Amino acid sequence: MTNTEVLLQQLIIGLSNGMIIALIALGYTMVYGIVELINFAHGDLFMLGSFLALTIVGMLGLDQVPEPALISWGFVPLLIAVPLFCGILNWGVDRLAYRPLRNAPRLAPLVSAIGVSFVFVNIGLFWGGLRMDVFNDGVAAASPKDFPWIVASGNLLGEASNIIVTWNEVFVFGITLPLMIALTLAVKFTRIGKAMRAVAQNPTAAQLMGIDVDRVIGATFLIGGALAGAASVVYSSYNHTIYFQMGFRVGMDAFTAAVLGGIGSLPGALLGGLVIGIIRAMSDQYIATEWTNVVVFAILIIVLTFRPSGLLGAPAREKV
Amino acid sequence: MLDVIRRVLVLRAGWFLLAIALVLPLVDGFLPREYQFAGLMRPIFILAILGLGLNVVTGYTGLLNLGLAAFMAIGAYSYGILTCDIYPFQLGFWTALTLTIGIGALAGIVLGLPTIRLRGDYLAIVTLGFGEMMQDSLKNLESITQGTQGINPLPSPTLFGYQFSTEIWVPWYYLLLALLAAVVLFSRNLEHSRVGRSWIAIREDEIAATCMGVNPVKVKLLAFSVGAALAAMSGALWASYLGSTGEPSNYDFQISIIALCMVIIGGMGNISGVLLGAVVMIGFNSIILVKLTTILAQKGLIDTQNVLTVPSNWKYMIFGFALILTMRFKPEGLLPSRQVQAELHEMQEDARARKKNCAK
Numbered sequence: 001m002t003n004t005e006v007l008l009q010q011l012i013i014g015l016s017n018g019m020i021i022a023l024i025a026l027g028y029t030m031v032y033g034i035v036e037l038i039n040f041a042h043g044d045l046f047m048l049g050s051f052l053a054l055t056i057v058g059m060l061g062l063d064q065v066p067e068p069a070l071i072s073w074g075f076v077p078l079l080i081a082v083p084l085f086c087g088i089l090n091w092g093v094d095r096l097a098y099r100p101l102r103n104a105p106r107l108a109p110l111v112s113a114i115g116v117s118f119v120f121v122n123i124g125l126f127w128g129g130l131r132m133d134v135f136n137d138g139v140a141a142a143s144p145k146d147f148p149w150i151v152a153s154g155n156l157l158g159e160a161s162n163i164i165v166t167w168n169e170v171f172v173f174g175i176t177l178p179l180m181i182a183l184t185l186a187v188k189f190t191r192i193g194k195a196m197r198a199v200a201q202n203p204t205a206a207q208l209m210g211i212d213v214d215r216v217i218g219a220t221f222l223i224g225g226a227l228a229g230a231a232s233v234v235y236s237s238y239n240h241t242i243y244f245q246m247g248f249r250v251g252m253d254a255f256t257a258a259v260l261g262g263i264g265s266l267p268g269a270l271l272g273g274l275v276i277g278i279i280r281a282m283s284d285q286y287i288a289t290e291w292t293n294v295v296v297f298a299i300l301i302i303v304l305t306f307r308p309s310g311l312l313g314a315p316a317r318e319k320v
Numbered sequence: 321m322l323d324v325i326r327r328v329l330v331l332r333a334g335w336f337l338l339a340i341a342l343v344l345p346l347v348d349g350f351l352p353r354e355y356q357f358a359g360l361m362r363p364i365f366i367l368a369i370l371g372l373g374l375n376v377v378t379g380y381t382g383l384l385n386l387g388l389a390a391f392m393a394i395g396a397y398s399y400g401i402l403t404c405d406i407y408p409f410q411l412g413f414w415t416a417l418t419l420t421i422g423i424g425a426l427a428g429i430v431l432g433l434p435t436i437r438l439r440g441d442y443l444a445i446v447t448l449g450f451g452e453m454m455q456d457s458l459k460n461l462e463s464i465t466q467g468t469q470g471i472n473p474l475p476s477p478t479l480f481g482y483q484f485s486t487e488i489w490v491p492w493y494y495l496l497l498a499l500l501a502a503v504v505l506f507s508r509n510l511e512h513s514r515v516g517r518s519w520i521a522i523r524e525d526e527i528a529a530t531c532m533g534v535n536p537v538k539v540k541l542l543a544f545s546v547g548a549a550l551a552a553m554s555g556a557l558w559a560s561y562l563g564s565t566g567e568p569s570n571y572d573f574q575i576s577i578i579a580l581c582m583v584i585i586g587g588m589g590n591i592s593g594v595l596l597g598a599v600v601m602i603g604f605n606s607i608i609l610v611k612l613t614t615i616l617a618q619k620g621l622i623d624t625q626n627v628l629t630v631p632s633n634w635k636y637m638i639f640g641f642a643l644i645l646t647m648r649f650k651p652e653g654l655l656p657s658r659q660v661q662a663e664l665h666e667m668q669e670d671a672r673a674r675k676k677n678c679a680k
Contacts, residue, residue: 097644105382108647109582112439115643129627140629213640248573252452255445281421294456298451301345304442305434 005162010281012279016169016238018277019176022145023231025269026183026256026263027090027224031198034262037098040113042090043251044120045225049232050242051127053078054147055288058134063148070167072150075233079175083229090225091218099214117247124244143241147236168238175234179227184266192219200264201313249293253280262313270309337595341497345490359489360607365496366557368598370575371582372591373550376507378580379589379657380516381543382523383436384444386576387451391424393458393547393556393571398423400471400565401464413477417556424552428545436540451576458568465568472564496557503550507591510546519543520589551637578605581639585646587653596655601639609635 001009025047031039057063064075093116101109129141136145150166187193195216198206207213235250236242257276261268276296283292303310341361348358370392377385402409402416411419435446458465465471475486484491495551510516518539521529530536559565578601586597612631615620623629646653652661 030512036441038445048462079566097648100648104647104651107382108651110384110444112644112647114580115640115647116575118636118643120640122640125633125636126627129433138627139625141633180403205407259445286390288460290456290460294453294460297453301435301446301453304438304446308438308442 001162006285009163010285011278012163012169014278014281015274016172016277017280018257018274019035019085019172019276020231020235020238020273021250021254021257022226022270022273023176023179023234024250025257025273026180026266027228028255028258029261029263029265029269030196030220030224032258034196035102035109035217037099037109038255039224040110040223040251041093041116041120042228043249043254044117044124044247045086045090046228046232046235046250046254047124047242047247048089048120048127049082049229049245050147050236050246051087051124051244053082053233053236054134054145054242055127055130055132056081057148057150058132062150063134067151070152071171075150075237076146078150078233079230082233086229086232087222087226090228091222094218094221112153121244121247125173126246128244142244144241147240147241147242150237169297172234172238175230179230180266183223183227189267192216198290249300252300253296256296256303258299259308260303260310263312265310265312268310268312337574337592337599338501345493356610357607357611358493360610362489362492362496362561363558363606364598364602365493365500366554366561366662367578367582367602368500368595369554369557370551370579371594371598372503372507373554374579374583375589375591375594376510376519376550377543377547379583379594380511380519380523381540382440383540383543384440384580385447385544385547386573386580387443387447387454388456388547388551388579389571389573389575390447391551391642392428392555392558392575393454393568394427394548395420395424395552396559396565396571397471398552399556399559400474403474403560404471405475406471409636413475413560417553417560419442420556421549421553424555425545425549427552428548429541431548432541432544436537436544447532448573448576450574451571455572456570458571460488463485464527468569470565470567470570471559474560474565475570476563477560491562499553499557503553504591504595511591515539515542523589524583528667533602557622577639578602583653585642585653586659587655590653590655590657593655595659596651600654605635655660 004062006189024042027042028039031037031042056078057074060074060077062072065072097112097116098109101112125141128143128145129138131138134145134148135141136143151171154166156162156165156167156170157163187196195206195211196219198209198211199213199216203213206216253276254273257272258269259271259272260275261270275300279295279299280292283289283295287295343356344361348356351357370388373391374385374388375615377388378491398420399416401407402411403413404410409416431447431450435443438446459467461467478484479495484495511520518529518534520531521534522536522539526536539659555571570600582597582599582601583594585600586595609631613622616629616631621629627633
């Protein structure tokens with residue numbers, strides 16, 4: 001493999017993972033834009049989504065069939081059930097844990113979100129102990145689980161090529177890109193999207209205009225959760241390993257992406273996600289895998305410290 | 321009558337806890353062996369110092385620091401490097417402890433200088449990121465920190481020529497208790513000093529405090545530094561108690577969260593509250609769960625093949641619900657400081673009044 005080929009290969013991996021990170025980052029950025037809450041449990045919601053995906057894969061027996069020629073038909077039920085589950089779960093958590101704290105000091109919902117995150121992690125641990133084939137019959141619940149290939153792994157550029165592009169990468173872009181476009185259009189043109197923007201700008205004024213603020217916030221959690229669910233299906237089928245503590249790691253990547261792009265900004269989340277994805281891939285290749293997380297956190301700290309509004313965000317003035 | 325007991329508990333909780341702690345080793349000897357727990361109290365004393373450190377930052381000053389474990393790690397590793405015989409320093413316990421506290425304070429300033437101006441939730445994330453970076457860096461810088469092995473063996477402390485040993489726990493118990501008492505005293509004096517009052521003023525209303533001549537950056541930085549110093553102290557004590565720094569992942573996010581739980585569940589900004597929080601949280605984590613596991617194992621109720629039957633697997637769930645329920649129903653904690661309680665209730669009343677007006 002020549003140097004250029006290595007670079008190109010890492011770029012492809014980075015962009016694919018970046019798209020997934022961006023999809024999760026959208027959930028952070030939307031919720032933060034509207035209620036100014038860092039939804040700490042978002043990454044762990046994503047983790048629960050991937051566990052549900054693996055459970056469905058086991059129930060449908062997709063791990064028994066040989067690798068499909070293109071894409072297994074099983075991804076259809078996955079892409080319906082998992083986002084639905086994550087969306088409703090996120091909505092329910094908001095209803096029960098965050099909504100009663102809307103008038104509380106700002107740190108109260110954040111602490112509550114940390115609590116929810118811990119509960120989710122624990123559910124993930126128990127979920128890993130499920131007595132199913134895909135979960136290794138519940139033995140060693142805490143250890144990482146293999147996620148079977150539900151997309152063909154053959155190289156689209158031909159067997160002779162050093163650079164590998166599979167249907168997997170196509171699948172990642174084919175799912176994430178339309179979702180992002182749909183979200184952008186929905187926020188721009190639909191009634192609920194307009195209401196979301198209004199609440200994000202000024203909740204009191206929005207309420208005075210007859211917008212049901214709680215409903216809008218609920219819808220935001222629902223949509224953000226559903227996106228995390230879709231991301232978890234794509235992530236698991238792309239990376240093939242899931243474990244109950246991955247929500248923290250992936251969630252921090254996504255949050256860093258959201259902050260880097262400018263929290264509250266939808267295009268910012270996409271840009272931030274791609275940048276973080278590429279930086280991770282490059283750091284894995286050219287620095288060392290064990291330093292990658294340090295690199296990402298260093299970026300997070302540097303951005304927050306010197307440009308807290310991110311790359312695309314408008315500089316926010318502190319309201320008095 | 322109940323009211324009197326309640327008031328004594330709230331106002332004199334510190335003395336009450338101290339009295340119990342002093343006689344505990346004597347009483348403990350009469351319990352049957354598998355129920356003895358006083359030796360297990362030592363982590364409570366060490367981590368209570370960590371909680372008091374967080375109390376300065378979060379409780380008094382209102383800054384959420386989610387990376388306290390990093391400063392604890394700095395303390396543990398500084399202490400390890402200063403005392404262990406594979407390094408050139410090989411200092412004694414007391415010199416190393418003093419230096420470690422200084423290093424912790426310095427580290428707090430170094431992290432605080434660029435970040436202290438950030439808004440509350442951003443600061444929380446930056447400190448969290450710092451904690452994770454510290455853990456990974458300690459793991460990766462093997463040539464300095466021995467990587468995942470940790471630095472060991474560390475020498476036991478000496479006091480007036482008496483050599484502590486790992487086998488006899490009673491002297492350790494009183495040493496740690498005395499150090500905790502010193503930190504409590506320090507914290508209490510600090511709270512009522514000029515600095516402490518400006519911390520609380522910043523927490524209550526930063527703009528008003530600034531108008532009154534409090535320099536917010538300087539005051540917050542000082543809080544950050546004191547918090548970091550106390551965290552480093554608890555790290556050094558932890559390392560000397562274990563005789564090893566342990567592996568870097570011992571100082572992970574979970575430690576920061578346990579400290580946060582102590583402060584929040586116990587009562588933000590109130591020393592007795594934090595001590596009670598430490599007893600509840602660490603007592604649950606390292607006494608009740610440990611004892612429950614032994615007892616259940618003796619009765620043959622633990623099936624290692626089934627995650628649900630191992631008590632420690634429920635830990636995250638219980639911590640999580642504790643945080644959620646506290647925020648929902650008693651955000652001021654079990655033993656709140658009077659100011660925090662008054663403030664929170666004012667806020668609730670405001671919200672209720674607003675709702676009523678809307679209904680009209």
